[in-house]
Amino acid sequence: MLLNSVILVLREVLEAAMVVSLFMAFTTVSQQSRYFLLKAIFLGLVAGGFYAYFLPEISNWLEGIGQEITNTMIHLGIFLLLTGFLWLISSNIVLPNRLVKAVMMGAIILAISRESAEIMLYISGFRSDHFLMQSVLSGSLIGLGIGVSCGIFLYHLMIALKPAAATKFICVLVVIVGGSMMSQATQFLIQADWLTSTEPVWDSSHIISEHSLPGQLLYALMAYEATPTWSQIVVYLTSLALMILVIISARFLQGQPKYD
Amino acid sequence: MKSIRLYLLMILVATLILVMFVSLLKGYQSSIETAQGLFDERLVNTAELIASAHVAQTTSDSAQRPTSDYLFFQIWDANGQLLTRSDTAPHIALSRFEKGFYDVNFNGFRWHNYVYPDPLSERWIIVGERSDVRSSMAEDIVLATILPAFFGIVIAAIFIWWLIGTGLKPLKNLSRQLASKQADDLRPIELADLPKEMNQLVKIINQLFWRLDQSFQREQRFAADAAHELRTPISALQIHLHNLRKTYGDNSEDWQVMQAAVNRMSHLVNQILMLYRTAPEQIAKKAESIDLYKLASDVIARDYQQFEKRQQHIELIGKSSTIYGHFFALETLLQNLLSNASKYAPTKGHIVIHVHPTEKGVRLTVEDDGPGIPPDQYERIFDRFYRYQNENSDLQLPGCGLGLAIVQHIIEMHHAEIKLSNSTFASGLKVVIDFPAALRK
Numbered sequence: 047m048l049l050n051s052v053i054l055v056l057r058e059v060l061e062a063a064m065v066v067s068l069f070m071a072f073t074t075v076s077q078q079s080r081y082f083l084l085k086a087i088f089l090g091l092v093a094g095g096f097y098a099y100f101l102p103e104i105s106n107w108l109e110g111i112g113q114e115i116t117n118t119m120i121h122l123g124i125f126l127l128l129t130g131f132l133w134l135i136s137s138n139i140v141l142p143n144r145l146v147k148a149v150m151m152g153a154i155i156l157a158i159s160r161e162s163a164e165i166m167l168y169i170s171g172f173r174s175d176h177f178l179m180q181s182v183l184s185g186s187l188i189g190l191g192i193g194v195s196c197g198i199f200l201y202h203l204m205i206a207l208k209p210a211a212a213t214k215f216i217c218v219l220v221v222i223v224g225g226s227m228m229s230q231a232t233q234f235l236i237q238a239d240w241l242t243s244t245e246p247v248w249d250s251s252h253i254i255s256e257h258s259l260p261g262q263l264l265y266a267l268m269a270y271e272a273t274p275t276w277s278q279i280v281v282y283l284t285s286l287a288l289m290i291l292v293i294i295s296a297r298f299l300q301g302q303p304k305y306d
Numbered sequence: 307m308k309s310i311r312l313y314l315l316m317i318l319v320a321t322l323i324l325v326m327f328v329s330l331l332k333g334y335q336s337s338i339e340t341a342q343g344l345f346d347e348r349l350v351n352t353a354e355l356i357a358s359a360h361v362a363q364t365t366s367d368s369a370q371r372p373t374s375d376y377l378f379f380q381i382w383d384a385n386g387q388l389l390t391r392s393d394t395a396p397h398i399a400l401s402r403f404e405k406g407f408y409d410v411n412f413n414g415f416r417w418h419n420y421v422y423p424d425p426l427s428e429r430w431i432i433v434g435e436r437s438d439v440r441s442s443m444a445e446d447i448v449l450a451t452i453l454p455a456f457f458g459i460v461i462a463a464i465f466i467w468w469l470i471g472t473g474l475k476p477l478k479n480l481s482r483q484l485a486s487k488q489a490d491d492l493r494p495i496e497l498a499d500l501p502k503e504m505n506q507l508v509k510i511i512n513q514l515f516w517r518l519d520q521s522f523q524r525e526q527r528f529a530a531d532a533a534h535e536l537r538t539p540i541s542a543l544q545i546h547l548h549n550l551r552k553t554y555g556d557n558s559e560d561w562q563v564m565q566a567a568v569n570r571m572s573h574l575v576n577q578i579l580m581l582y583r584t585a586p587e588q589i590a591k592k593a594e595s596i597d598l599y600k601l602a603s604d605v606i607a608r609d610y611q612q613f614e615k616r617q618q619h620i621e622l623i624g625k626s627s628t629i630y631g632h633f634f635a636l637e638t639l640l641q642n643l644l645s646n647a648s649k650y651a652p653t654k655g656h657i658v659i660h661v662h663p664t665e666k667g668v669r670l671t672v673e674d675d676g677p678g679i680p681p682d683q684y685e686r687i688f689d690r691f692y693r694y695q696n697e698n699s700d701l702q703l704p705g706c707g708l709g710l711a712i713v714q715h716i717i718e719m720h721h722a723e724i725k726l727s728n729s730t731f732a733s734g735l736k737v738v739i740d741f742p743a744a745l746r747k
Contacts, residue, residue, distance in 0.1 A: 048334060048445060048452075181445050184452055188327045191459075195320035195327075202317060259328065 051185025059193025060266030090158025136296035650676030
């Protein structure tokens with residue numbers, strides 16, 4: 047039970063930590079106050095509490111696929127906000143611009159609300175079983191510790207770079223995380239039977255298992271699946287291409303390169 | 307990076323958590339495997355024990371034996387006949403009759419079984435344990451070793467915080483010493499028990515202080531010497547010009563231009579001397595209690611001739627107001643402000659000076675009814691050698707553009723605030739200066 051808890055919590059925390067540390071690093075590199083990000087984290091946790099509380103009801107929507115569709119919408123929302131973020135900074139609209147702040151806050155609130163709701167629901171499922179609760183809490187704490195530590199390392203890795211290089215690196219990671227969001231949205235649609243499930247294209251579990259720490263890190267970064275389907279691959283690559291296109295168009299319209 | 311201490315704490319605790327938790331997970335996995343191995347061994351022993359204890363009994367002894375909820379056993383003869391069982395076991399064989407471990411489901415749980423063929427009695431012993439109970443027992447044992455690690459991390463974080471603070475103490479001491487230095491204190495820093503990582507830093511700072519001190523001294527010497535040395539030939543020039551005019555009775559335009567140029571040069575040298583004498587180290591050294599009202603009155607009395615020459619009306623309003631400052635600097639400030647007011651106010655114009663105490667210190671106001679200055683020029687007129695020339699006025703006023711720069715300089719040294727606005731007359735400039743009661747050290 048401890049291992050299951052570690053894997054579940056680590057997966058959720060890493061995903062949220064990735065988005066938060068990317069924006070934290072961007073704010074630090076832009077020499078702006080990080081207070082609005084802390085506010086977004088708090089709001090995300092509150093929203094997560096509400097989402098977890100109403101999830102049983104939400105799950106019954108659309109003939110029992112309400113949760114899957116809501117999760118798809120949340121991931122799509124994060125993807126759109128990340129794309130908006132890339133458009134803004136590629137158009138030379140940077141912090142402390144209000145729109146940039148709003149986009150960053152929106153992405154953090156959505157990411158944290160979904161991930162924290164999953165964790166809250168998982169832990170609350172063991173409320174009545176004191177026998178397992180200790181294992182679940184210990185596992186959750188270990189998953190949380192590893193996830194947050196990875197986020198801290200990623201943040202310090204990015205701010206250790208020169209500002210121009212850090213901004214480029216952040217953009218690359220935002221593109222990859224954006225693709226991961228869309229890939230996960232596809233998974234939810236397959237679960238909801240809105241997309242047909244096909245045979246896996248490959249099986250790389252013997253190289254990197256989804257349940258290992260590197261597997262979890264890759265999942266948080268790029269929605270790593272040892273056995274992906276065609277629809278996931280197509281959606282992932284299309285999302286990446288779309289975000290890159292957004293950066294190029296914004297720079298083209300801007301008329302000059304921004305970071306150099 | 308806002309704080310080295312916070313940065314080190316975060317990065318060290320994150321490293322500690324990552325390394326410790328990943329090791330804990332690895333340890334957990336191997337501990338669980340070991341515990342499962344021990345439980346399997348216990349099942350084997352139980353089966354062998356049941357076989358040896360039951361060997362003398364016959365089938366007539368067959369009865370349901372009470373056992374705990376998570377354990378069962380069955381004894382079968384060679385023909386597949388159930389001889390006896392525990393009350394938790396079913397009547398059917400839960401595994402095939404072949405020696406080994408098996409996992410089966412019954413009674414709503416998953417069970418881990420061991421099938422043991424007893425060669426002496428030719429019977430089959432099947433013993434089993436509930437898998438979830440086995441896992442929980444194994445986890446309980448392992449968790450007992452994991453839980454102290456969580457508290458250990460909290461304690462380690464507190465220790466790391468304290469140790470980083472201790473390690474950064476020399477840096478704190480250095481910063482405290484630098485912060486407590488007076489503006490004129492360029493003596494080298496002396497710190498006891500300096501760690502070798504900071505030796506070079508302190509050495510460079512001290513070298514910088516020494517070079518700064520040398521360059522200040524050179525600058526002061528140069529300014530003072532140059533001004534002093536220039537004063538003598540300028541005075542001689544003024545006297546000889548005067549004598550030449552008397553001798554030849556020449557009052558041509560050329561002579562007037564030359565006279566104005568010499569006067570301007572003399573004024574410039576005087577202002578440079580003032581600028582040197584109002585250097586921050588001079589002010590800090592010689593600060594004293596000064597009645598600004600009385601000082602203003604003295605300055606007006608001394609320079610009264612310049613107002614009288616242009617038939618200007620000058621008025622001093624207020625009462626005794628004491629501030630802590632540098633006498634010569636404040637005298638220079640008043641002289642420059644009044645001289646400017648007199649220069650720009652028209653003949654028969656008005657100049658009003660207010661001096662009165664406020665809640666925070668003393669307020670000095672100087673107003674004139676001259677042409678005034680447009681608000682967009684307020685910032686620029688404090689620049690050195692910048693002179694504002696009114697576009698609508700043909701009046702060519704003497705001056706070198708240092709007067710208000712010196713005023714600004716003196717204000718900064720006294721931590722005062724200056725504000726410019728339109729005067730209460732029909733036109734003109736109003737200068738308001740708020741002095742704090744005590745000069746901050």
